[in-house]
Amino acid sequence: MAGFLFTALGAGKSLLRFLLETTIGNIILISIACFLLIWKLTADARAEGYASGVEDMVAVNEEAREEWDARIETLETVMTDGIASITANVREEIDEIEIVNRTQILPSIEREIANDPAFNNPECVISDELRNLLNGSTSPEPSGSPGADGGVSFALPRSSASG
DSSP: OHHHHHHHHOSSOOHHHHHHHSHHHHHHHHHHHHHHHHHHHHHHHHHHHHHHHHHHHHHHHHHHHHHHHHHHHHHHHHHHHHHHHHHHHHHHHHHHHHHHIIIIIHHHHHHHHHHOHHHHSGGGOOOHHHHHHHHHHTOSSOOSSOOTTOOOOOOOOOOTTTO
16 A cells, blocks of 8 residues: 555655645545544543542452451451350350269269278278279379279278278
8 A cells, every 4th residue: 555655646746745735635634633632532531531440449449358357357256256155155064064073973972882881891892002093083183194994983981991
């Protein structure tokens, strides 16, 4: 196309002279000027729209971040309260088990042992070592490592036969 334009212009005419002196050249110049004007106006509008869009996106992101942070705080509060409630319930259950153990089970076992005729028989007396192991494993405060057999033991009075 460029070759056709230059051959149509002739060898002695320049492109600028052709555009300024001919009707087609004037139409081309006016078209280019209109195109540049429209491009400039739309470029400014695009830049303003882009800046506005960026500001809107930043505002939306800030709102989303605030909402996200509020949800996280709410979840943390709910989870902390739930864990505290569960911990309190478990502590209450443990305390109830310990109360039952101290008030019902342990005295019943001690009473049964005290009333068992086998323990009053001098031939059936337990050794001092076994009695000490039994006494050590039932102290209210743990006084060492648990027994190897995992059994339950409790304090027994000294037998008159064991001396």
